[in-house]
Amino acid sequence: xxxxxxxxxxxFQKAESDLDYIQHRLEFEIMKxxxxxxxxxxxxxxxxxxxxxxxxxxxxxxxxLEKVSLEQxxxxxxxxAALENTMKMVQTLQQHADLQLSxxxxxxxxxxxxxxxxxxxEMESLVEEPFGSGSVVPxxxxxxxxxxxxxxxxxxxxxxxxxxxxxxxVNNLYRxxxxxxxxxxxxxxxxxxxMNKMNMKATDSRIRILKELAIVELDRQGNVKLVA
Numbered sequence: 290x291x292x293x294x295x296x297x298x299x300x301f302q303k304a305e306s307d308l309d310y311i312q313h314r315l316e317f318e319i320m321k322x323x324x325x326x327x328x329x330x331x332x333x334x335x336x337x338x339x340x341x342x343x344x345x346x347x348x349x350x351x352x353x354l355e356k357v358s359l360e361q362x363x364x365x366x367x368x369x370a371a372l373e374n375t376m377k378m379v380q381t382l383q384q385h386a387d388l389q390l391s392x393x394x395x396x397x398x399x400x401x402x403x404x405x406x407x408x409x410x411e412m413e414s415l416v417e418e419p420f421g422s423g424s425v426v427p428x429x430x431x432x433x434x435x436x437x438x439x440x441x442x443x444x445x446x447x448x449x450x451x452x453x454x455x456x457x458x459v460n461n462l463y464r465x466x467x468x469x470x471x472x473x474x475x476x477x478x479x480x481x482x483x484m485n486k487m488n489m490k491a492t493d494s495r496i497r498i499l500k501e502l503a504i505v506e507l508d509r510q511g512n513v514k515l516v517a
Contacts, residue, residue: 446501465489470515478512
């Protein structure tokens with residue numbers, strides 16, 4: 290989060306510096322080449338005044354950014370304090386109840402770490418998204434084109450192929466592939482290992498179901514791609 294805020298502050302500082310340079314350069318050009326008897330409509334001083342307004346707006350944004358930074362830090366501190374207080378309350382209750390406090394299991398530790406990471410990422414996104422982080426935001430129009438499979442469509446697949454696969458699992462894989470190829474406009478086919486690295490939870494049976502329904506196609510290497 291602090292890295293994102295520092296990056297935004299640097300961006301605003303550079304923009305302000307660029308505006309200063311443009312203003313000084315324009316003033317120099319005016320003094321150097323323009324006649325003194327210009328009409329009001331031709332006078333570039335108006336442009337310089339507009340640049341001053343833009344600079345003022347940038348300074349206002351910088352001040353707002355500092356306020357956002359402070360609020361983000363306070364929010365993170367509040368979250369950490371709440372978690373610490375909750376743990377202390379649980380420990381106190383266990384002690385009063387004469388219960389032995391057992392250490393967190395590996396799964397519980399992993400879940401706690403993921404929760405912390407997710408919280409930090411969400412707080413960072415609140416800072417980055419309003420100013421444009423350069424990330425690709427899927428178009429709502431393209432997302433609306435996704436039509437999930439129905440139970441009737443799944444039943445139409447031969448039992449030898451669909452086996453005991455659940456409709457929700459097939460739709461989850463279908464949606465991930467749709468977002469990858471249609472929304473994010475990727476064209477290269479994906480292998481099973483690549484899909485699983487992207488947490489698509491692809492399996493041979495789910496892929497075969499989508500292939501049977503003519504939703505995906507496989508090349509000679511078994512790589513998957515949505516049917517155009």
